[in-house]
Amino acid sequence: MEESIMSLPEFSGFFKDTLRLKEVDIKSYSPLALAYIGDAVYEVIIRTKVMNHGSTQVNHMHKSSARLVNAKAQADIVRKLLEEEELTPEEVAVYKRGRNAKSATTAKHATMVDYRTATGFEALCGYLYLNGSFTRLTELVGKGLEKIGELE
Numbered sequence: 439m440e441e442s443i444m445s446l447p448e449f450s451g452f453f454k455d456t457l458r459l460k461e462v463d464i465k466s467y468s469p470l471a472l473a474y475i476g477d478a479v480y481e482v483i484i485r486t487k488v489m490n491h492g493s494t495q496v497n498h499m500h501k502s503s504a505r506l507v508n509a510k511a512q513a514d515i516v517r518k519l520l521e522e523e524e525l526t527p528e529e530v531a532v533y534k535r536g537r538n539a540k541s542a543t544t545a546k547h548a549t550m551v552d553y554r555t556a557t558g559f560e561a562l563c564g565y566l567y568l569n570g571s572f573t574r575l576t577e578l579v580g581k582g583l584e585k586i587g588e589l590e
Contacts, residue, residue: 463579464568469561472532476564483579507587509548512556515582524581529562536561558565 453459481503488502505511515534519525525533537558545553566575583589
């Protein structure tokens with residue numbers, strides 16, 4: 439039996455049709471709403487990467503994921519991407535809107551600077567996801583992981 443993976447454009451259409459999603463202007467979302475979905479999208483990407491190493495104990499997979507799904511790691515990723523000018527001007531603008539958004543929640547295990555920086559990164563992830571820019575999203579996450587020494 440041949441395995442097949444839905445192509446990203448098919449996936450996008452499937453998602454939209456199956457869930458009966460309406461067209462929404464991405465610019466109408468607040469930066470914190472973008473970060474809300476971006477947080478989940480980033481975690482799915484990291485969990486997919488962790489699971490790709492093969493079946494192992496769930497506790498081990500969780501620890502591997504938790505090392506990368508936290509404010510410090512996300513802040514480190516986006517700082518490296520910015521430092522090496524990997525983001526387009528539009529992506530930088532989305533990141534900054536997310537970083538500068540005033541959140542009602544506070545950082546539990548991170549500095550406020552890392553927390554806000556990570557929120558900007560999550561907003562960027564959410565923006566790219568909702569925009570259907572899956573290739574760009576995974577490219578940036580991959581480059582970021584590589585730059586912080588987490589991509590084998």
